[in-house]
Amino acid sequence: MTAEDKRAEIDRRFDETFAVFDERMRKEQETISQERAGREGSAGGSGGEGAAGDDTEGGGGANGDGSGGETKEAAGEGSDTGAGASGTGGEGGQGGDVAAGSGTQGGGGGVGGGAKGGGGPREGPADIPDGRDDDIVARQLREAAMKETDPELRERLWEEYRKYKQSTQ
Amino acid sequence: MTTSIIPAVSERAWRACCVVLVLMLGAAGCVVQDERPMAPVVAQKATAEIPAAELLDVGVRMFDPNIPQDVAEQEKRRIYPDVRKAESRYMPVLLRDTLESTGQWGQVRVLPAENSGSDVNIGARIIESDGSVLKLAVTVTDATGRTWLRKDYEALADTRAYKDVPVKPRDPFDNVYATIANDLLAARNELTREQRVQVHQVANLRFASELAPYAFRPYLAHDAKRDTYAIARLPAEDDPVVQRMDRVHERDYALIDTLNEHYTNFGESIDDAYGNWRKYSHEELAAEDEAKRKAMARGLLGAAAIIGGVVAGQNTNSSAGSAAATAAVIGGIYAFKSGLDMRSEIKMHGESLKQLGSSFQNEVQPSVVDIEGRTLELKGSAEQQYAEWRRLLRELYENETGLPATTAEVTQPAAGKR
Numbered sequence: 001m002t003a004e005d006k007r008a009e010i011d012r013r014f015d016e017t018f019a020v021f022d023e024r025m026r027k028e029q030e031t032i033s034q035e036r037a038g039r040e041g042s043a044g045g046s047g048g049e050g051a052a053g054d055d056t057e058g059g060g061g062a063n064g065d066g067s068g069g070e071t072k073e074a075a076g077e078g079s080d081t082g083a084g085a086s087g088t089g090g091e092g093g094q095g096g097d098v099a100a101g102s103g104t105q106g107g108g109g110g111v112g113g114g115a116k117g118g119g120g121p122r123e124g125p126a127d128i129p130d131g132r133d134d135d136i137v138a139r140q141l142r143e144a145a146m147k148e149t150d151p152e153l154r155e156r157l158w159e160e161y162r163k164y165k166q167s168t169q
Numbered sequence: 170m171t172t173s174i175i176p177a178v179s180e181r182a183w184r185a186c187c188v189v190l191v192l193m194l195g196a197a198g199c200v201v202q203d204e205r206p207m208a209p210v211v212a213q214k215a216t217a218e219i220p221a222a223e224l225l226d227v228g229v230r231m232f233d234p235n236i237p238q239d240v241a242e243q244e245k246r247r248i249y250p251d252v253r254k255a256e257s258r259y260m261p262v263l264l265r266d267t268l269e270s271t272g273q274w275g276q277v278r279v280l281p282a283e284n285s286g287s288d289v290n291i292g293a294r295i296i297e298s299d300g301s302v303l304k305l306a307v308t309v310t311d312a313t314g315r316t317w318l319r320k321d322y323e324a325l326a327d328t329r330a331y332k333d334v335p336v337k338p339r340d341p342f343d344n345v346y347a348t349i350a351n352d353l354l355a356a357r358n359e360l361t362r363e364q365r366v367q368v369h370q371v372a373n374l375r376f377a378s379e380l381a382p383y384a385f386r387p388y389l390a391h392d393a394k395r396d397t398y399a400i401a402r403l404p405a406e407d408d409p410v411v412q413r414m415d416r417v418h419e420r421d422y423a424l425i426d427t428l429n430e431h432y433t434n435f436g437e438s439i440d441d442a443y444g445n446w447r448k449y450s451h452e453e454l455a456a457e458d459e460a461k462r463k464a465m466a467r468g469l470l471g472a473a474a475i476i477g478g479v480v481a482g483q484n485t486n487s488s489a490g491s492a493a494a495t496a497a498v499i500g501g502i503y504a505f506k507s508g509l510d511m512r513s514e515i516k517m518h519g520e521s522l523k524q525l526g527s528s529f530q531n532e533v534q535p536s537v538v539d540i541e542g543r544t545l546e547l548k549g550s551a552e553q554q555y556a557e558w559r560r561l562l563r564e565l566y567e568n569e570t571g572l573p574a575t576t577a578e579v580t581q582p583a584a585g586k587r
Contacts, residue, residue, distance in 0.1 A: 006568045007409065010561055014413060017561070018420065021554045025423050028547060032430045039438060144520050153513045160517070 125158055129165070138164055207327040209339065212350040215272035223365045224275035225311075225357065226372070228287030229265050231279070232257040232305070233294040247299060247522060249530040252446070254537045255439055256298055260305075262436040264291065265429075267346040273354055278425050279432045281544060286379075288312055288372045289353070300447035301326055301454045303342040307349060309356065312372035314397035317356035322348060331448040341447060371398050376421070377414045380555075381562040383574040384410050410566050417558050424551050428544060435540045439533050446529035450522060457518035464511035472501065 001009070124145065131142050141164060145157035234253035237243050243250065261279045268277045278287065289311050296304040303324055309317040322345045330341035340346070357365070371389070375398060378385035390401040404411045478497030485491055563574045 003568055007565065010565050010568065011413075014416070014558070014561055017554055017557050018416065021420050021551065022423070024550060024554075025420075025427050028427050029430060032427070032434055036434055036437070039434075141521070144517070144524050148520070150513070153517055156513065156517055157520075 128158060128161065135168070138168070207325065207344055209327070210344040210347040210351070212267050212271045212347040213273070213354055214270070219273070222369070223362055225288040225365060225368060226275040227265075227268055227277045227289045227291065227353075228280040229261040229268070229277065229291045230293075231282040232260050233282070233292070235295050247526060249526045251530045251534045251537050252526065253295060253298075254541075255435075255443065255533045256295060258432055258537075258540060259436050259439060259443060260293070260295070261291075262432050263340055263343075264293075264346045264349060267343070267350050268353070271350055271354070273350075273357070276422070279429050280425060281428065281548070286312075286372065286376055288368050289317070289357075291349075291353070296321065297323075299454060300341070300450035303345055305345065305349075309353060311368045312375055313368055313399065314392075314395065315368075318352055320352065324348075326447070326451055328451075331451060341451075367400060370400055370403065373418070374398075374400065374404075376418060377411075380417065380559055381410065381414065381566060381574075384562070384566045385414075409569050410562060413562060413565060417562070420554070420558075424547070428547060431540060431543050431547075435536060438536055442529060442532050446525060449525050453518050453522045453525065457515055457522070460511050460514045460518060464515060477501075 124142075128142075131139070134142060138161060141157060141161040145154055145161060148154040148157055234250075234257040236248060236250045236253050237246065242248075258279075265277045265279050268274055275288070280287065280290075289309060292308045294306040296306055298304070303322075303326070305322045306320075307322055308319050311317060324342055324345045326341035327339065327344065328341075330338045330343075332338065360368070374385055374389050378389055385404070388401055388404055390399045391397075392399075478494045478499075478501055485494060566572075566574050
């Protein structure tokens with residue numbers, strides 16, 4: 001085999017390995033793109049779920065009216081402003097409001113929805129609601145209060161919880 | 170009433186009160202933070218096209234999360250390991266985006282932590298990050314081994330970033346990234362045109378000499394003592410080994426670019442939760458500081474009133490003065506107790522911060538594990554290709570020169586470790 005033939009053979013193997021590598025990278029890029037698209041979609045969907053939570057709660061009234069539809073629409077359009085999520089307003093929209101604070105669309109709705117899912121009737125002062133519509137801050141205040149053993153401090157935490165809930169309504 | 174007391178209270182008593190009050194004001198002042206929005210620092214953008222040969226590529230390595238081994242220390246400093254790990258991947262992406270936006274640089278890439286192969290390499294250690302303050306220790310070097318920067322950057326959060334607004338605000342610590350970008354630009358502008366071109370050439374030769382040292386090491390002059398590199402001579406552009414090496418280098422860039430896509434995805438996936446954590450952490454820290462300040466102020470105010478009352482009581486003969494002194498002591502005790510009561514509020518804020526940190530850590534942990542796994546998997550699978558390319562380059566070199574590739578390969582760089 002001449003040096004020229006040997007070089008051609010080496011080049012052929014180079015080309016083969018480059019092709020394998022390029023294909024691997026192409027697939028990886030494809031996966032990344034799909035994940036990104038999926039996340040954007042699910043973020044919008046979560047926003048919708050948050051709004052849907054309002055409806056199922058019968059939270060109705062000022063909170064739920066029409067906002068669910070708006071959120072879904074915003075998510076469906078792939079809006080990246082976060083305004084759609086924050087526009088849910090009221091209790092159901094708290095998750096959305098949180099999202100608006102960080103300026104990311106859709107995901108905020110997810111936070112709101114998650115909070116609702118994680119809530120449920122728990123023991124606490126009689127005037128404390130069941131927490132199904134708690135957002136992340138309210139949830140953490142609630143959990144801190146539930147765990148606190150010092151009665152005075154526990155009452156302060158519940159007071160903070162009440163104030164926070166009032167401020168977000 | 171007040172006017173009747175003052176003459177009865179001795180100068181000594183008031184002096185004691187004044188000393189305590191001065192101490193109180195001084196101590197309280199130490200913890201007050203400036204809550205005003207920051208004046209934005211703008212990363213300086215290119216106003217003219219930079220010649221391609223002078224455009225330097227920048228590699229922003231994963232930041233050092235700087236997590237103490239000791240769990241007690243972690244708790245004391247409120248460091249949540251997975252949060253820090255997430256930040257060590259999130260922040261380089263922000264710095265990359267800032268640098269890219271200036272148009273002052275060639276390719277700007279986020280690199281795995283051990284990578285050091287760009288024209289310009291940025292490394293940073295997270296000293297402090299809690300939503301209120303960001304402090305980074307930054308080091309910038311170039312491929313020749315020249316140090317551009319070694320500096321700490323610290324900033325308070327720009328509170329506008331925490332407002333609920335319809336459009337995405339700046340990152341609360343954008344000023345840090347913009348300042349780094351401007352410092353980097355200033356450092357680059359100190360180099361001559363020839364030095365910039367050489368930086369790029371040395372970076373290429375270092376990459377090549379790691380893969381095929383027998384062929385490329387002779388082109389580099391390495392000062393082992395100072396750990397600097399210079400060009401001894403340049404290879405011929407039509408050298409077959411150089412041409413194949415360029416093709417391998419393109420794949421290395423492709424691997425890094427793919428990893429960058431993962432990092433970008435990761436940043437986007439945690440952006441929401443991370444933003445919330447920083448916002449509420451900032452609020453709790455501010456509230457905790459305020460509670461501490463109040464507690465200290467009340468405690469000291471109470472102490473001042475008690476001292477003043479006691480001394481006044483000793484120095485007055487009138488019944489009115491005595492009653493006022495007693496009232497001052499009682500008031501002081503009340504104020505002092507009120508200061509002690511604030512401690513429960515401080516504890517509450519501390520508890521909230523703990524809850525926030527734990528909650529976010531639980532939320533972000535799967536994403537951190539995922540990105541770590543994907544990076545390893547991708548690099549692992551590319552490693553096989555790199556091994557094959559090393560072998561082919563060796564064969565090609567021997568075929569072209571008729572010489573054995575005898576130079577021992579000192580390092581076997583991992584895939585993507587340029």
